[in-house]
Amino acid sequence: MKKLFERNDLIVIAAVSLIAIVLLIPHFLKSEKLVAEIIIDGKETAMTYELDSIQGFRDITLPCSPEITVRMENGRICVLNAECKDKLCQKCGWLDSPGDAAVCLPAKTVIRIKGEKSSKGDTPQIITY
Numbered sequence: 001m002k003k004l005f006e007r008n009d010l011i012v013i014a015a016v017s018l019i020a021i022v023l024l025i026p027h028f029l030k031s032e033k034l035v036a037e038i039i040i041d042g043k044e045t046a047m048t049y050e051l052d053s054i055q056g057f058r059d060i061t062l063p064c065s066p067e068i069t070v071r072m073e074n075g076r077i078c079v080l081n082a083e084c085k086d087k088l089c090q091k092c093g094w095l096d097s098p099g100d101a102a103v104c105l106p107a108k109t110v111i112r113i114k115g116e117k118s119s120k121g122d123t124p125q126i127i128t129y
Contacts, residue, residue: 032115034098036077039110040064051075051096051113064107077111079104 005013038047040062047062054072059080062068066083076096079089084106092102098115 032098034075034096035114036072036095037110037112037114038062038070039112041108049077051077062107062109064104064109066104066107068104068107068109070111077113078102079111082107 034051036049036051038049040047041064049072051072052075054074056073058072060070060072062070068079068083068089069081071078071080076094078094079092079102082090082104084104086106089102089104089107089109089111092100095102095111095113098113101110101112103110
């Protein structure tokens with residue numbers, strides 16, 4: 001009868017599993033405070049929210065035209081509804097890492113996540129249509 005795994009196979013599986021666990025530890029020990037900054041019409045001090053302190057979810061309608069509604073949950077934010085034509089800001093999805101941003105040009109609104117360091121690296125994230 002042929003064995004499914006040999007001794008060397010089990011050693012390789014154990015080594016790969018151990019490396020994966022070690023690489024995932026920093027992700028779960030993240031102690032960085034995430035702050036969502038909402039800039040409307042170029043005013044830097046418009047609104048800031050500590051995303052880690054929000055329990056459940058919170059919906060906010062922004063004072064801009066066209067109207068935008070954002071949803072905040074523990075550690076993340078997204079554009080829930082936008083009244084503009086293209087809705088590109090809605091297509092950005094959940095923002096949950098430092099450096100993430102959603103921009104609505106018709107409403108002159110920027111939503112960005114601030115933190116100690118960006119997990120996205122120095123590569124710009126671009127959506128074009």
